Amino acid sequence: MSVLQAEDLASIRGERLVFRDLSFRVTDGGALLLVGPNGAGKSTLLRILAGLGRIEAGRLLWRGEDALDDLPAHAARVAYLGHLDAVKLGLSVRENLRTWAGPAAVAEALAAVGLTPLGDLPARLLSAGQRRRLALARLMLRAAPLWLLDEPTLGLDAASVARFGAMLADHRARGGIVVAATHLPLPLPGAEELRLGGA
């Protein structure tokens, strides 16, 4: 069964048509890779899927119903990783995650990205790659079925990419969906590709 379905989506940003007549469907456990040159609208599409961006035309369906009708309900389904890490430098690593979930879920997420030993460190002391891993840990906190990833592996070392691959496989095994925009090879076996046009 198709879970996430887009019908003839179109987006305009600042008088420029980014894309139009964009249709795709992703089923339980499926993955969709957004590829295309810079400015092709990959990030724009991800923000639309998250319910943050605006669509000019078309529909976005979740299990056959309009996904964007009830934005708070849609937000509960979505875990979004933008190109910014959304890490508060004044808080500790653990406190950064505690807003979103309880202590048990936070401990599990920190273990998954290998940040458990750094849990009490202020986030400002983390390297760029470690901050990215902290942002990845947030994906796991709320068991959201739809993961939207914008360049998720940017700045990660090989070991972290392997760990992230395990996270993705685990998420898909539980029936979760991954939509990712990337220029780097991602550990997403069997992912479909959606090519977005050039600028």
Place this chain on the structure above:
Amino acid sequence: MTRFFSLLRRELLLAVRHGSDTLAAILFFVLTASLFPLAIGPAPETLGRLAPGIVYVCALLAAVLPLDRLFGADLDDGSLDQLLLFGLPAPALALAKATSHWLVTGLPLLLTAGPIAVMLRIGPTALPILLLGLLPATLLLSLLGTVGAAVVLGARRGGVLLPLLVLPLATPVLIFGVAGVDAAAFGQSPRPHLLFLAAMLAAALPLCPLAAGAALRGAAE
């Protein structure tokens, strides 16, 4: 509701961690109010007559100071997207931000306003009315300020735009707040003025979060 409070907890924790930013508004209030006796002279009758106005204007300016970073910091580091995806409706998010602004700025202003007013030789009948009026006034400033902060979000030079937007909106608060204290000082009832402040608060409480929420959604696009 749990989400609302965990969001509020996060805001307060951030305010504690960035303590210097938090204290700046209060110190600004104390300093500007302390300049007036130096500028207009320490004569008790002049100073006491002007005290309510001085306290209100300084509190108003001090409350606007931290608004720039209320959503700005979250927009800059990408947290705003995560907050909008938190599962709360955008107006509830705005209300949580307004509440945190009041707890971090409005409430300390209210607490410091008493000693400052006494320092400015305010009369004993006027002081309780000043503090009573400042309660809805600071709440109103937080709510109106949240709308302003959300509207200028993403605009270039938003920090300059923000006072230009919020200060005119706050003039009714200033007028009725000071008029109430003056009425008490001259032996009249401050009740109508205070009721007017309360009425404005009752209107702003649902309307301001709705407006700020819509502005936040717009800024995210």
